[in-house]
Amino acid sequence: MRPRIKLIYVLAIAFVIVAGGIMAINRLNGDIAVLEAKVVENRLEKAAVGAEGSEIQTELNMKDTDSYIRSKARTIYHYLMQGEILFVVENPEALYEDGEAPQEPVPEDTEG
Numbered sequence: 001m002r003p004r005i006k007l008i009y010v011l012a013i014a015f016v017i018v019a020g021g022i023m024a025i026n027r028l029n030g031d032i033a034v035l036e037a038k039v040v041e042n043r044l045e046k047a048a049v050g051a052e053g054s055e056i057q058t059e060l061n062m063k064d065t066d067s068y069i070r071s072k073a074r075t076i077y078h079y080l081m082q083g084e085i086l087f088v089v090e091n092p093e094a095l096y097e098d099g100e101a102p103q104e105p106v107p108e109d110t111e112g
Helices: 007-063 064-077
Strands: none
Touching: 007 064
16 A cells, blocks of 8 residues: 555645745746846937937037138137237136136137
8 A cells, every 4th residue: 555645745835836936936027027127228228329329420520521620729729810819818707797707619610
């Protein structure tokens, strides 16, 4: 005769298997949610990098123009065209009531 397994042991083993499976499924669902959030974040970052890349490409294309180079030479290095006079303001804050000079836009130079 073979030995009989008590019903309580079978139920305990079944409970352990089911509980372990439920715990594993819950942990996997949590991991899936985290990974889905990372996918969304990465897609947004990829879109931002793509936009930044196109802005950089536009800026690079602009830097190849003579007017941009002339503008930078005038503003950064104070180069002048023949017949021009350079005026340097030592204290630009004194020109404004609030004491703060506005930000200077990069001047667009015309040909000539």
